[in-house]
Amino acid sequence: MSIFKGEKLVVEIYGTSHAQKIGAKASGFPRLKIDEENLKNLLKRRSPSSSVFSTKRKEPDEPIFEKGVNNGVIDGDFEVVIYNKDVKSSDYNELYARPRPSHADLVRYFRSGEKDYRGGGEFSARMTAPLCAVGALCKQYLFENYGVEILAYLSSVGKVDGASYKTHSICKEEIKACHQGFPSLTNGEKMIEEISKAQSDGDSVGGVVECVAFNVPKGVGGSLFEGLEGKISNLVYAIPAVKGIEFGDGFDLSKMLGSVANDPIRLENGKIVVEKNSAGGINGGISNGNPLTMRVGFRPTPSISKEQRTVDVEKMENVNIKIKGRHDSCVAVRAVPIVECAVAIALLDCILKEKN
Ligand SMILES: Cc1cc2nc3c(=O)[nH]c(=O)nc-3n(C[C@H](O)[C@H](O)[C@H](O)COP(=O)(O)O)c2cc1C
Numbered sequence: 495m496s497i498f499k500g501e502k503l504v505v506e507i508y509g510t511s512h513a514q515k516i517g518a519k520a521s522g523f524p525r526l527k528i529d530e531e532n533l534k535n536l537l538k539r540r541s542p543s544s545s546v547f548s549t550k551r552k553e554p555d556e557p558i559f560e561k562g563v564n565n566g567v568i569d570g571d572f573e574v575v576i577y578n579k580d581v582k583s584s585d586y587n588e589l590y591a592r593p594r595p596s597h598a599d600l601v602r603y604f605r606s607g608e609k610d611y612r613g614g615g616e617f618s619a620r621m622t623a624p625l626c627a628v629g630a631l632c633k634q635y636l637f638e639n640y641g642v643e644i645l646a647y648l649s650s651v652g653k654v655d656g657a658s659y660k661t662h663s664i665c666k667e668e669i670k671a672c673h674q675g676f677p678s679l680t681n682g683e684k685m686i687e688e689i690s691k692a693q694s695d696g697d698s699v700g701g702v703v704e705c706v707a708f709n710v711p712k713g714v715g716g717s718l719f720e721g722l723e724g725k726i727s728n729l730v731y732a733i734p735a736v737k738g739i740e741f742g743d744g745f746d747l748s749k750m751l752g753s754v755a756n757d758p759i760r761l762e763n764g765k766i767v768v769e770k771n772s773a774g775g776i777n778g779g780i781s782n783g784n785p786l787t788m789r790v791g792f793r794p795t796p797s798i799s800k801e802q803r804t805v806d807v808e809k810m811e812n813v814n815i816k817i818k819g820r821h822d823s824c825v826a827v828r829a830v831p832i833v834e835c836a837v838a839i840a841l842l843d844c845i846l847k848e849k850n
Pocket residue numbers: 549596597598614617618619622733734735736793795796797820821822825828829832
């Protein structure tokens with residue numbers, strides 16, 4: 495069980511990868527008529543069937559609202575459940591007491607003495623299905639009530655770079671169109687080749703997901719611990735395999751002069767605008783009216799079939815393992831809608847706080 499305690503929203507995610515079910519309990523949610531189609535589409539984009547390079551685990555990911563829904567409307571507290579249908583624990587027999595390098599197995603052992611690493615337990619990416627069920631509702635609420643659209647895409651895979659907001663401004667329509675297939679705006683085929691090559695070598699690759707939140711109202715967030723970057727990062731780091739996040743021009747800003755990095759302020763048709771967007775739409779932890787832009791770095795999938803060194807923690811001896819089973823070769827591909835959902839939960843919580 496893991497709990498996000500926001501200013502207004504509380505989201506508890508429970509279950510494990512190979513349990514009978516996983517789910518989310520939410521409270522503090524504003525009144526919303528659920529758009530079932532929208533919810534299903536988002537969960538479908540996250541599901542393994544969305545990519546040939548994903549785990550072969552087949553999960554329908556059907557969200558069932560067991561509490562808090564009346565005639566399709568939620569208002570306050572609710573619980574959404576997803577039943578695990580395709581559990582195959584035998585794939586993990588050879589991993590017993592042999593933690594997979596860079597997965598959470600070793601740290602689970604350190605914390606609780608656990609030696610059975612079937613499916614990754616509560617550290618599995620499966621846990622992002624209920625996160626996405628709640629996030630999809632947050633996205634819907636933000637769009638219907640504030641016109642906020644949160645859209646992500648693959649910006650790079652391994653050494654193959656695709657489109658980035660850093661090099662040209664990206665519009666909503668482009669991103670929405672890429673969601674129909676492989677979720678990159680450019681160089682999709684080269685990215686697919688990169689993943690394919692890693693997969694056939696028994697290896698995996700990482701990637702960068704960029705996310706843009708359009709039409710975020712000005713003045714959302716706060717100073718110090720209330721800052722938008724921190725609030726968003728908290729949710730984004732809940733996604734397994736995330737190892738970095740930057741906003742706007744991020745780390746590149748540290749190499750620029752102030753005269754280049756600064757975003758000039760102008761009057762346009764009587765309105766104050768921030769002319770460019772190196773700060774990613776946030777100054778002082780508060781939204782400035784520009785789109786929020788961020789880049790999220792995903793590590794390569796830890797489970798690979800190449801031989802790796804580990805320790806048998808039961809026999810206390812060094813061993814080599816080759817990981818079989820069903821694994822994603824590049825987790826960043828399926829992570830695109832998950833990033834949107836994490837950002838949506840953070841933003842909705844910050845916006846709800848402003849309202850009250
Ligand atoms: C969508 C998605 C799918 C993933 N699939 C796998 C997988 O098939 N095999 C694996 O070893 N790790 C997979 N991961 C990554 C692990 O869950 C993650 O690396 C692990 O929990 C350790 O956490 P950390 O990388 O944040 O330290 C996936 C992550 C995401 C976001």
